Amino acid sequence: MALGLLRFLEALYVSFAKLVIFVSCQCEWWLTVSARDRRHDYQVENGRLPRESPVCVPEFFNIAEACLMSHARAFPKAVALMDLSRDARIWTYAEMAQAAERLAAVWQAQGLRPGERVAILLPQCAEALIAHFAAHLIGAVSLPLFVLFGPEALRFRLKDSGAKLLVSDQAQYPKICEIQPDLPDLQKVYLREGARGAAEGLWSAIEAQDAPYRPLQTLAEDPAMMIYTSGTTGNPKGVLHAHRFLLGHLPCLELSFVDFPNGADVGWTPADWAWIGGLMDMAIPCFYFRVPLVAKRFERFTAEAAL
Secondary structure (H helix, E strand, C coil): CHHHHHHHHHHHHHHHHHHHCCHHHHHHHCCCCCCHHHCCCCCCECCECCCCCCCCCCCECCHHHHHHHHHHHHCCCCEEEEECCCCCEEEEHHHHHHHHHHHHHHHHHCCCCCCCEEEECCCCCHHHHHHHHHHHHCCCEEEECCCCCCHHHHHHHHHHHCCCEEEECHHHHHHHHHHHHHCCCCCEEEECCCCECCEEEHHHHHHHCCCCCCCCCCECCCEEEEEECCCCCCCCCEEEEECCHHHHHHHHHHCCCCCCCCCCCCECCCCCCCCHHHHHHHHHHHHHCCCCEEECCCCCCCHHHHC
16 A cells, blocks of 8 residues: 555656656756665565664764755755645755755854754645754754644743744744743744744745855764654653664665665655654655655545545
């Protein structure tokens, strides 16, 4: 069933690309294939996995460098994301990288330091991933938050984490205004549609930035992301993950699909990117393997709408 969904998304990808890519440059988008060389050889024999994992953790590792910047340098015109969250748009690795670099420079100029938290309260969309990667480029910690959280759930997580910045949208802004007086650490709010009230427009900040960001080399052990537990037995706990935790999630895709990535795959998940399953078992690994990703969150999921 999962493979059937991937094949369906492949067909969707082809149809979508034909609609939005100029014919004169369409061939350039299809010159590259997924990063098959990054797949690990698990040497499964008779259904048994080897005792030693083929996944090795290097001393230095950065999620944004591995998943975005390296591809932007080597395959700048390769398709990174098909964003169906608003107006349909295809993003190349070069375009995503440019936006992430500029946003990283904005935050560095504002004094954001390595280890400080950047909260991301967005549905599946390009801006969500750009914010994650921008934070990782400068050693900050990204904090994904679910758009269906109410004010109390958001207040607790933002206050407990000490988030300095928040990237969100107009739909979430009323909740943000309600709780912001209780968040002394929160210095700035960005909205992807544009400025509103005290919040700044995300894209106006990105487009106005022309100074380069200062690259920061991170250790695999350096913090990269904070994800809160559900809080079913008490207050939610913020779990701090290092950059290396991406490597621990790669087997979820590699062992689920024998021929992944094969150069024709397209990724999509109905799970929100605020959850570790949707973000780290599909969205970010697709970037790592250079597999085009679809961004689309349904207000109410149905199989008919997905197909």
